[in-house]
Amino acid sequence: MSKVTLKKIAEALDLSTATVSKALKDYSDISLETKLKVKALADSLNYKPNPFAQSLRNKESKIIGLIIPEIVHDFFANIILGVTKTAEKYGYLVITLQSDESYGVEKKQIELLLSRNVDGILISLADNTVNYNHIKEIKRARVPVVLYDKISKSIEGHKIVIDDQKAAYNATKHLIDCGCKRIAHVRGALKPQTTIDRFIGYKMALKDHNITFDNSIVFEAKSLTFEEGKRIAYEIALKHRDIDGVFAFCDLLATGVLVGLKEHGIKIPDDVSIIGFSNWLLSTVTTPTLSTINQSGFQMGEEAFKLLLEEIDDIKKGRDIKYKTVEIPTKVIVRNSTK
Amino acid sequence: MSKVTLKKIAEALDLSTATVSKALKDYSDISLETKLKVKALADSLNYKPNPFAQSLRNKESKIIGLIIPEIVHDFFANIILGVTKTAEKYGYLVITLQSDESYGVEKKQIELLLSRNVDGILISLADNTVNYNHIKEIKRARVPVVLYDKISKSIEGHKIVIDDQKAAYNATKHLIDCGCKRIAHVRGALKPQTTIDRFIGYKMALKDHNITFDNSIVFEAKSLTFEEGKRIAYEIALKHRDIDGVFAFCDLLATGVLVGLKEHGIKIPDDVSIIGFSNWLLSTVTTPTLSTINQSGFQMGEEAFKLLLEEIDDIKKGRDIKYKTVEIPTKVIVRNSTK
C-alpha cells in the first residue's frame, strides 16, 4: 500500500493535481461537482497530504518549540500540558526541551529548534541566564518568541507572567490577617527575579500594616529543598522563638519548615502559621495541610501559546505588533497551616 | 538576510548544487580541495540545510512522537525527560502528547502523529484501552512503535516494562523482613495490569513466607488519591487493629494511609509499617519518611528511545527484527515508615 498522493487522485479522476488540490481546499473557482467527486475519492482512499511537501511549499512546520527549565516539577509540567493541549486545538504540535536551568543548554536548544524551522518558540529563562544574545538570535531569524514565567525586562516581545510581588504581598497579608505579628521570610537565592519580587512583596505587606521589617528573620535558602527548609526551621526554633508566621518561597521549603518546627514541639498553626508558594501536590498531604499560593501552570501555558499564535499570524499577515505582557492571576489557598 | 541555500553556495563557487551537497557530506568522490572550499564558505555563511526539503527527499522527519497518559506525574515526567534527552543525543526531537488516560484521545493522537509523518511512536497505553486497532494502524503505516510501562501482551513489538510482580513481591518481603505478620494490601482498580501484577506479587510473597492470604485485608482504592488512602486507613483503624503492615499500590495512597493511621494514634512504624510504590517526591517529606519502590522513569525513557531507534534503523536497512522486552530494574527504598 504505497502512499496516496494528489497525483494519484488526479490520474484516477483524469484531472490535474492543481484542480484536485484546490478542490480539497474548497477554492471558489472549482465546480461543486468536481469538488464532490474529488473529496469522495480522497476520503475513500484515506488521502492525507504529505506534511513534508506542505512545509517545504508553505514554509511552515506547524510545530513550535517549548523550552522548560525543569520538566519534573508540578508547575512546569502543567505548563507543558497547557501549551500542548492548546496547540493541538489550533493544529500545532509541540517539541518540548529541558534546559536544566542552564544558559549553555538553553542556547544550544534554541539553535536546535531554529535549525528545524519551528514556527515559534516559547521559553522560560534559566536562572543563570544573564545574556540575551540567544534570544536576539531567534528574533534575527524572524521566528516569533514568547517569554513565560521567568522573563527578562530587557527583552522586547510578548510575555506571560505572574505578579510575584502581588502574590507574595497577599501571602504575607494572609499571615497578618491571621494575627501574626512577627513574620519570617524564607527566600531563595539572591539573583533570580522571582526571589527578589517575592521578597519585595513581603516587605510591602509588612510596611502597609505597620510591621517593622527585620532583616534578621529573613532566611536565605541555599537550595530549594525539604532539608534546607528543615535546617532553617531548626534555626528558627533555637534562636527566634518569637516568630509566629513564616512565608516561604516555595512549598517544598515550607514543608521542610513545617516538619522542622513540629520536631521542636512548635504547634502549627497555633504557635506559628506557615504559607508556601506554588500549590504543589505535597502541600495537600502535610499535617496540617499547607496554605499556599496557587499559580495555574495550565493557564499560563494556554495563554503563552495563544500569544505566540497571535504573533505568528501577525507576522504572516505583515501586521505590525504591539507587544503585550499578560498576567496570570494567583490566589491564596487557605488550608490548615494558617489560622 | 534571506536564507542561504545549496544553490547560493554553488553559484558563489561556480559549482553545481550536487557537488556542494556531496562535499558537505564528505562523499569520497569529491576532491579534498573542493570540500575545503565548500565547507569554508558554508561555515562563514552559516549554512543550515532546510529540514523541510531534507524530510521530503529522505522521507524522514527526525521527529518521534511520545504519548503519555499523564504528564503531571513524577514518574511520567521523568520518562519524558529520559526520552527527550536521549533522542536529542541521537539527533531526534520529540513531540509529546497526553492521552488523559483515555482510549479515544489516544487513538486521535496516534492519527495526528501519523499524519505528521513522525519516524516512530512511543506509547504507554491508557488504563481503559482494551482494543488495539489503533496500534495496528501504526504498524500498517510501517511506522515503528515501542510500548513502555503500560503495555499489552497481545501486541507484537518491542516493549519496556518493570516487573510489577517482582517489585511488589520485594515490597511485601521487605515488610515481612521487618517482622510484619499481618500485612494488608491497598490495591488499585480491578482492571489495569499493573494493579493485577502488584496484587499477584503481594500474594506470592505471603505464600513463600507461609503467611495465609486473607482477602478481607485487601482494600480496593476507588481512586489513587490521598483522601482515599485516608479513608482506607480509618477502616483499618476501626476494624482491623491486628494489621501490622501495609503495602500500598502507590505513594499517594500510602501517604494517605500513613496520615490516616497516625490520626487514630497508630504509631508508624512501631505499630504498623507502611511501604508505597514509585518513589514520588512526597514520600521524602512525610513524617516518618515513606519506604517505597523506586522505578526509574528516566531510564525507562532512555531505553524506550533506544529500542525505537533500533527498530527505525532495522526497518531502514531492511533487516528483520526480533522483538525484545526490556525490563527496567526496581529497588526497595528503605526509609522510616518500615522498621
Next chain:
DNA sequence: CTGAAAGCGCTAACAC
C-alpha cells in the same frame, strides 16, 4: 572528479 537532470508532493500564479 564534477554536473545535469529528475523528482520527493504540494501550491499558486497565470493562462486558457
Next chain:
DNA sequence: GTGTTAGCGCTTTCAG
C-alpha cells in the same frame, strides 16, 4: 472551471 507551469531545497543516480 480547469490545466500548465514553475518552483520550494535537497539528494542521488548516471553520464561525462
